Amino acid sequence: MYSIRQEELFSLQELLEMSPKDTYALVFETLDITPFLKVVSKKSLNGKPTELNYAAMLVSLFVRIMERIPTIKDLIRRLTRSVEFSTQCGFTGSDRIPSEASYSRMIQKLQGSSVFQETHNSLIHQAFQEGFIDATVVAMDATHIEARDRQPKKQSTDNADELPTELPKKKRGRKSKAERDQWLQEQLELEANRPLFEKKVEEQLPYSFAELSEHIPLAPEWGVKKNSEGKNVFWYGFKGHLLVDCKSQYILTALLSSGNVNDAKLAIPLLKSLSEHHPNLKVDYVLADAGYDLVPIYQQSQDLGARALIDYNRRNEQPIEGKDKYFRPVCKEGHSYRYDSFNPKYETLKYTSPKECATCPFSDGECQKVHKVKVESDVRKYTVPARGSDRYYELYKKRTAVERVNAYLKEYFQVGNIRHRGKLATVDFQLSCLVYTACKLTVDLVKLRRSGKTAA
Template identity: 30%
Template sequence: MYIRQNSLFSFDTLMQYQPQTRLSMLFNELDAYPAIKELPAKSVRGPKGYSVAALLRAYVAKQVCGIPTVTKLVERLNTDLVFRYDCGFSTIGSVPSSATFSRFFNILSDNQALKPLFNHLIEQTDRLGIISGDVAAIDASAIVAYEKTVPKKNVIDDGSHANWGAKLDTNGNQHSWFGYKLHLAVDTASELPLAVTVTPASHNDVTQAIPLIDALSHQPKYYCLDSGYDTKETYEEIRRRSAQAIIPLNRRGEKLPPEGLDENRTPTCSMGYSMVYWGCDAKKGILKFRCPHVCEKVNCPNGSAWCSDSNYGLVVKKKVSEDSRSFCTPHRGTREWEKLYNERTSVERVFSRLKEHLGANLIRVRGIQKVTTHLLLCCIALIAGTLAVNRLKKQAA
């Protein structure tokens, strides 16, 4: 016969002497106050007395642990005391019901309470030097809706409902989906999101370029975007902020380049040869090009004297302000330009992490406000996790 003895310490006391879990380290970096202060006063105490901070942490934990639904989240809280303790709920008594979590999620969405928390985390990463801020990449990714698909003719195009979108993949094949688009501005060094917007799937990517740029508190030196953002307005807005757009040309059926320029917008000499890029003055926004014959890139039958009496050869200077789409510093097509543009792939890796590891593609809510809240939770989990890892590295050093 065995007699079970009472525990000398409570569960909460025992947890204080246990090694920190992954969630507890993440939550140490997550100050819920920026979100809580956005909520109505009657909601701060939490439904049925549950802590608002604990409810918010539970939603972040849901993304980190890959829990697909609120029902599964409640089950995890009921069966895993360590998980419950990390989220901040009492280990004695009941946990919030699915309905309680759903009501809290609606309150978060209606008040857009997660945006200040997201911005607060970005400020932390900037202050700690995790974000370099030199190069930002902007792109959009498809988010399939939880709503039932409807024919295009019945879509409500008011900016708040899901609709149909289409995009070409890297092989030129067109893919369509019913849902939304997640638009991100990403720091290419840390691969962390700096700004987030969500639109119905039919909205053109370029419509969100300027809103994302406006949302950045720290303006980078370069913006890397794909050819879908190749519009004069995008170049001018970025140049107005003393930054440079790194965007491939979208020729849109252009048969011939403008007169006096080649396909990369490099000036051509009188014989039609592309001139040689010879550096730039980024502060003044001036690019310098030299005679290709003098630079031994071509063997011009007329030599350099045809265009200039100088032994240095013909020199052409172009100002970015003349045509910010055609001319940029560094010049399009150069090794420096290609190196910067290759950093754009960082935004693709961020989309991959959000979808594969943080549940960005597991949408179980309807309407653009709630979808935005879900995706912000994914981004918050990513940034808070990065802050936790950074602190762990510093402690180990």
């Protein structure tokens, strides 16, 4: 079967390949820098007068992402050498080009504010009002981001003489009741004192997004993932977590965490952020890979009014007798029952007898023609639509939208080029996501104008 791709009136690559003068004008019609200017500008008229052009500095920060300039040092070099480029960013002949320290101080001011989140939410709201987003099907995934920090050294063996020659011997045999009670009490205290994102995922459910976001670890750490060949790949840095609209490929929510945080630990913050910041978006399905196959994520999706379609993670579970790999009932001949429908009143999945029953030698009336299963009996195994059905595959294959957005961010918007450390790394990540969303909205607005002119 051939897949014919429709030609777009205007694409994101076309915007990035336009002349800088046209690109900047279009993007900054959509992206308002006034909220950023309020954060970094001087708050009082007293004291030393302002010598820097903060508006032009902010524009140059956004332009650096679009032009794929790797560092602030390279940005300053280009501003110094190219009068045309500095003029396009808003610097006048009387303005001096800021130093790296000036940019660093401005970035620190931006890091301590919520201006990125608020501006991104306003762009998503505008896209929804224009009809570019419906968010009926959303997908979430994580991508690895290498840090520029120096990797921690391995433990040195120079002072081997100071290490104990023998480890204390453990007492063999079963613990007494008193020792076991003491050990259980110690484990409970240890679990209670752990940071929130080191506890089980269900511990996040009672918290709001604002409370969860304060506990997200942001220090670079070692992370591991499996590549396409099934081998472990290690990196030192961060993880970027995205929740994306599958149809329009807008980033609805974006979060950054340490590289050692499990993907599933950020699923509930992503979904809570969507429900709190965009209550007007009515989500029907949440798509994710097997790394998110946890009961609390299904529960949070239901609180959002959506159904979670997550690839099943067997975790060394044994096959269930009388069920196939998609947990559908199986007849005496070993044929799987067919998914028929879902009853929302009783929250049940209906399975009908296999098509092979027409020629089955055991068709003596003993085989059950209809099976009904309650979704609540196991939310991981029984999804809506049912696993293995054509409708399930039709929806689940839309999950690749979030992978395409991750690829766009790394190739065109500098997400793989985090230059700051700790919490300042969030500025680079949020800046890239914001510029992507602004460019995406700009492209859709230009397409809408062009199609309107063509129709007229």
